Amino acid sequence: MAQRKERIDRGIKVRSDDVFALTSWREMAYLAFPRVVPVVLLFLLGAVASIYWERVLVTTCMFALLAISWDILASAGMVSLGQALFFGVGAYIAGTLNHYFGISPWLTIPIATLGGGVVCTLVLLPVLRLRGIYFAMVTMILPLMIERVIEATKIFGGTEGISGLNTLGNVHTEFLVAAVMVWVVLFSFRRMMSTDYGLLLKGINDNDRAVMSAGMNIYYYKAQALFLSSAVGAFAGAFMTHAYQFVGMPVFALDYSIIPIASVAVGGAGTLAGPMLGSFILVPLSELLRGLGGLRVVIYAVILVVCTVGLPEGIFHYLSRKYNQFERWVKVER
């Protein structure tokens, strides 16, 4: 007898999709499990980690934010190769405000977040009409260009950068702020993407002409998405500036553009949670491999290739499918 494999939603998933989920603990637990457990896990990790690993976790959170900001942009149809632009602009705004005007980190970070968002949006506004590879090229070149401008004109400390900046306090405070921020950004933007506004952004990605024909000025909305994304990136930059107590040309380095994209490739695009998961795998992994010296990059690259070839949909998509659906053999009915 001919058989085929069938893939259907779990009963509990169907039930908990509805408001009736509120009537049963089991369904509520089913909904809460994938959301609460990672949050608790991250804070637990932070609590038990050594100072060194707590610092790594802070860095990881910032890369997660960069990856999320990449995914927001990509959801609105803008593929960027230059998250370093957002990161660097945020970092320099916070650094200069703190160094030259002596403003406390608790103020420079919010200012840099908003200011970085505005600056990056204004800088990229003229190229908003470019699509695909052309937009990506411009975003990739801009941070490299700014890096050279700083080197040539010697502004903001030139090649030496600005050091001796204020910190947020000790590493525990930094971790708390970083972890809270990651979860706030992740859940609020995930919420946003499921509202009508998020649907509009996804529509621009899917078929921008159809959105135009529906009477929307897509460039206006693209600029908004750009602002949201670059503000998230600028926050990461500003935060890292104060964590390192240093700002200099390396904040525009290619790392800050590449690792977020690698995280998206590993985690799975379009979900915001996927990129975050990806960076929580990749960044600590690269720290773990640090003892291997030169081989580190090789092994890192191999893992990256295996992940993208073996699970091109991304780990998050795979996990969520396993969580929500199951497979079984059924007889083929004619």
Added chain:
Amino acid sequence: MLNVKDLIVFYENAIAVNDLSMEVREGQIVGVIGSNSAGKTTLMNTLSGLIWDMLIKEQRKGGERITVMGSVHFFEEDISKLPAFRRAQQGIVLCRERHPVFPDSSVTENLKIAGYLRKRAEVKQGIELSFDLFPNLARHRSRKAGFLSGGEQQMLAIGMAMMVGPKLLLLDEPLLGLSPAMQTQVVEAIKDVRRHTGVTLVIAEQFARPLLPWLDFAYVIENGMLTLTGPGPELMDNPEIKSAYFGV
């Protein structure tokens, strides 16, 4: 020439082709008539082997699971598992729906690309044949294919399929999006193709009126299932066909 037995295709849990069997004899024009979502395109993709490519791509990105069952025999040989390019080499060539051409290449270049695997003399002959069959194309031979009208692009797409040297030519919705006048032109062209080359044709189409009188045999499918079969002119008089496809 072509024998399809008990073909079943699932897209995840939705059945697209349901237990379909058909037979194509050499030199015939066979029609697969059905409305939207009847499963025509899926059937054509399965016959041409493109379904295996779709299957692998969906599998890799964890999308819809495509299940294909049943057998396809071509000249008594089982080709059910062959990939699309092998089937094209054996002579089963599909001209996909919505006239896909290379928009940035000229008409002649398009034909040359399609005939890449043939000998130089054959390519020359093929291009001449295409221009004979479709005089409109000859007039625009150095124009970019993207700037041709829909009907001309359709003719070019058929010409490109002919360049491969098919024994069995599959046409998926050749009349889609064309004006009635253009439709008659394309139907005339299809008849010319058969007359000139003697190629066997399977045409999937929902505009039955201009096509049915010329079909040696027609299969009417609905929701993936065969509902009616018979020679085309006979089906013309069938009251069900009249109400469903002619709007009488």
